[in-house]
Amino acid sequence: SSFKNEYYDYIVVGGGPAGIITAERFVEAGKKVLLLERGVGPTVATGANETLPWNKDLTAIDLPGLSADVGSLDVWNDYMCTDTEGMAACVLGGGVTVNYMVFVYPPAHDFDDNNNWPEGWKWKDLKPAAERLYQRNPGTTLPSADGKHYDQGLYSVLSKFFNSVGWKSVDMISQPDEKHQVYSYPSWNIKDQKRAGPVRTYLPLAEKHSNFDLSLSSKVLRVVRSGSKVTGVEIETASKKTKIISLAHNGRVVLAAGALSTPRLLFNSGIGPKKQIETAKKSGINVPAEKEWLDLPVGLGFRDHPIFTLNVQTNGSFGIPDYDAILNGTDRKDISLYGKDSGLLTQGKHRMIFFSSNEVNGQTRYYQGSCAPDADSVLEIKAYLTHGATSSGVLVLTSEQKTVIEKSPYMQTAGDRKAAAAFIQSLIKDISDPGSGLELTTKPNITAILSTISSGNHYTTTAKMGTDDGRKGGSSVVDTNTKVYGMDNLFVVDGSIHPDLPTGNIQTTIMVIAEAAAERILAQH
Numbered sequence: 001s002s003f004k005n006e007y008y009d010y011i012v013v014g015g016g017p018a019g020i021i022t023a024e025r026f027v028e029a030g031k032k033v034l035l036l037e038r039g040v041g042p043t044v045a046t047g048a049n050e051t052l053p054w055n056k057d058l059t060a061i062d063l064p065g066l067s068a069d070v071g072s073l074d075v076w077n078d079y080m081c082t083d084t085e086g087m088a089a090c091v092l093g094g095g096v097t098v099n100y101m102v103f104v105y106p107p108a109h110d111f112d113d114n115n116n117w118p119e120g121w122k123w124k125d126l127k128p129a130a131e132r133l134y135q136r137n138p139g140t141t142l143p144s145a146d147g148k149h150y151d152q153g154l155y156s157v158l159s160k161f162f163n164s165v166g167w168k169s170v171d172m173i174s175q176p177d178e179k180h181q182v183y184s185y186p187s188w189n190i191k192d193q194k195r196a197g198p199v200r201t202y203l204p205l206a207e208k209h210s211n212f213d214l215s216l217s218s219k220v221l222r223v224v225r226s227g228s229k230v231t232g233v234e235i236e237t238a239s240k241k242t243k244i245i246s247l248a249h250n251g252r253v254v255l256a257a258g259a260l261s262t263p264r265l266l267f268n269s270g271i272g273p274k275k276q277i278e279t280a281k282k283s284g285i286n287v288p289a290e291k292e293w294l295d296l297p298v299g300l301g302f303r304d305h306p307i308f309t310l311n312v313q314t315n316g317s318f319g320i321p322d323y324d325a326i327l328n329g330t331d332r333k334d335i336s337l338y339g340k341d342s343g344l345l346t347q348g349k350h351r352m353i354f355f356s357s358n359e360v361n362g363q364t365r366y367y368q369g370s371c372a373p374d375a376d377s378v379l380e381i382k383a384y385l386t387h388g389a390t391s392s393g394v395l396v397l398t399s400e401q402k403t404v405i406e407k408s409p410y411m412q413t414a415g416d417r418k419a420a421a422a423f424i425q426s427l428i429k430d431i432s433d434p435g436s437g438l439e440l441t442t443k444p445n446i447t448a449i450l451s452t453i454s455s456g457n458h459y460t461t462t463a464k465m466g467t468d469d470g471r472k473g474g475s476s477v478v479d480t481n482t483k484v485y486g487m488d489n490l491f492v493v494d495g496s497i498h499p500d501l502p503t504g505n506i507q508t509t510i511m512v513i514a515e516a517a518a519e520r521i522l523a524q525h
């Protein structure tokens with residue numbers, strides 16, 4: 001693309017969910033907007049041409065029934081970032097393009113307890129933003145047009161089990177505040193039988209306007225500063241050429257590169273702990289002169305949901321779909337049902353989501369369980385320790401420009417360890433009851449389960465929002481208008497700014513916060 005220098009009121013960096021949503025809202029407000037995304041487009045409408053052999057309008061990424069197997073798709077390696085710690089996607093749509101589509105409406109308590117979200121960001125303040133999101137991108141627990149849930153062997157076994165131990169069935173969309181001893185059909189980010197998300201539900205609205213430009217394969221290296229003012233961004237194009245795009249007078253840069261990549265952009269721009277800025281400089285980035293460095297706690301306070309995995313043998317009748325047959329078109333039965341907007345292929349990976357909580361020393365911690373078939377009659381529970389967890393870690397930069405974990409964000413506090421052990425133990429006890437019809441596939445060993453943690457991939461808090469200015473010894477990098485402390489016109493809107501973890505999978509909360517952030521930013525422009 002040819003960039004129009006000194007034209008854009010807003011340069012948004014990163015075309016993940018947060019970036020697309022904010023960019024679209026700026027466009028609607030009549031601002032001239034450039035959205036810069038380092039990756040390519042994953043849908044036919046955004047330039048992908050690797051479509052399914054049996055449907056030339058759909059890529060494998062679009063088809064909900066293949067999302068469980070997304071890691072085996074040819075495009076997986078093309079889409080995943082190679083310079084972040086943990087998993088992130090470097091493709092238009094960000095994580096939402098490759099994720100398992102679990103779409104958890106956040107409960108009010110996520111914002112209202114623990115005092116982590118500042119005034120102005122409580123649920124009463126955010127509810128209108130959530131409603132704007134749900135109107136465009138509602139999610140569904142029943143994606144099949146014929147009104148049926150498919151492949152219900154797992155759900156049938158597990159719902160019986162949970163009923164027998166006193167849990168109850170809820171609809172996680174219409175009852176988002178029910179998060180204790182409840183289970184639900186999964187809510188998925190699916191619309192019109194396809195993977196939804198801002199690439200489908202927001203981007204086309206922006207593209208209707210002449211004041212919107214999207215540039216793919218455009219990796220931003222840093223923001224260009226003159227003291228506290230951002231004047232533009234330096235980008236690297238697909239052919240490895242660098243160039244500077246300048247903002248309009250009074251323009252703004254909004255970072256939405258994700259919680260693992262926004263810190264790199266800040267370090268590269270002279271914002272963060274001194275050591276990280278020095279590392280950025282060593283890596284060859286043209287960082288500002290030292291007198292312009294802003295000492296803010298970027299990368300500190302890094303958080304994520306730890307996952308504990310349980311595999312359970314059941315007496316149910318279910319298994320893993322034949323993904324090859326779906327991909328190559330030989331699974332005629334499911335493909336023909338999909339042709340009628342129905343059936344297994346309209347659904348995502350999981351068959352049930354459950355939630356619960358426990359209290360240890362006065363602190364309530366929440367848990368989400370995502371349940372999917374693992375083998376014939378064997379199910380896998382991915383149990384996440386979520387909202388209320390008190391651990392945090394540190395994310396830093398290497399001189400190869402990779403973000404890496406210096407201190408793990410998982411299970412750092414005695415409270416987290418005690419609470420997670422108690423929750424898993426009680427689940428194991430119920431599963432191991434001879435009458436349950438269930439049995440762990442390996443000998444129940446709580447220490448082994450707790451020490452084999454996998455990442456939730458729900459990263460937050462690397463550029464925290466709050467009222468305690470990080471330059472003055474506080475923990476916050478952005479203020480309650482999402483503006484970076486010490487800067488006049490630099491904002492952050494992605495998962496980095498969340499000061500707390502949500503109770504469930506995070507993408508819905510990411511989108512709600514982006515909706516709210518766009519409104520705050522526009523209110524002063």
Ligand SMILES: Cc1cc2nc3c(=O)[nH]c(=O)nc-3n(C[C@H](O)[C@H](O)[C@H](O)COP(=O)(O)OP(=O)(O)OC[C@H]3O[C@@H](n4cnc5c(N)ncnc54)[C@H](O)[C@@H]3O)c2cc1C
Pocket residue numbers: 013014015016017018019036037038039087088089090091092093094095096098099100101102103104218219220221256257258259261262265457458459494495496505506507508510
């Ligand atoms: C494998 C996986 C499975 C997941 N499963 C679920 C799930 O089922 N449900 C759920 O709710 N959440 C899930 N998540 C998490 C969810 O997808 C992310 O939390 C969410 O996408 C974060 O949104 P974001 O806008 O903050 O950042 P991202 O989604 O990371 O988007 C950042 C965007 O910025 C771009 N970018 C980065 N650096 C630059 C740069 N320098 N210049 C230009 N562009 C840049 C990236 O390419 C990307 O498009 C999953 C994540 C992963 C990785």
